Amino acid sequence: MGNYFQTIVDLDAVHADTRTLAASGLDWLVREGIVRAELTDCVLGAPSGHPPGPSWAKAVDQEDWVPSDGLRIETSRTVFDCGQGEPSFAVCPHCAGRVDFYTDRMEEIEGAWEPFGEAINVWSDTGSAAVACPYCRRSGDLTAWTWSDDYFAFGYLGFQFWDWPAFSAGFLEGLSRALGGHRVVLMGGKL
Ligand SMILES: [Zn+2]
Structure with a gap:
């Protein structure tokens, strides 16, 4: 399967409010049961992340597999890309x-x-x-x-999930609402 990621990037977050927004987004994800509040060793390339919660299936279109890995939240200025390949x-x-x-x-x-x-x-x-x-x-x-x-997105806040089935449109809308109605974009890729 490789390591497949989906990153939801907040296109409207500015540097000053990323931490507050990250907390709002995480709070919503935990309340919905999509991820757990605690941090464990569950993401690639980072010491820790939030593992899948009991209601993780609410976030995905089809329960193709059970996600084993978790969420890492990026809160600094980041060039988000789709991993392998490059734009043409x-x-x-x-x-x-x-x-x-x-x-x-x-x-x-x-x-x-x-x-x-x-x-x-x-x-x-x-x-x-x-x-x-x-x-x-x-x-x-x-x-x-x-x-x-949609190879690149430039932003200050990204929710990166590792090895989850494809997210649903409804999930993206819910997270967007939790971020104050900010525009979000979903980027998927493999590493
Ligand atoms: Zn032109």
Whole structure:
């Protein structure tokens, strides 16, 4: 099965309120019985996380398997991605122009990725970055560009679940409500 993760990223959280929001989200997850309040050794790449609760099945579409691993909450500025692979294109928030990183034959297009790679580094350091679109020439906030397979999300709060069956839309709505109605995005991947 590998190690499969689903990360629910809060797109509206800002640095100042991540801890409060993380607590609200966790409180809701514990009250619903989806995870347990205690911390155990149950997540990859972190010392501890919250293991599945008695009502974990409420969160998933189909009970394909019983999740063995838990939840880790990320509360710092993070470039969330889908694990393996990489994006094949990005789309400009102004003109919807598509910047391809590869040719049809999957050869790297020289220079196409660099402005995005640099902007991602700047955003990681400062929380703010933009990329000028090669089509319309306008500068687009890095967080407003969209990516093939929704590969990236830039944010300050992420709920990362390891090795759970696919989450349901209702679960995402519930967590969004617990976060004050913030927009959330689900990112899935394998490590
Ligand atoms: Zn553009």
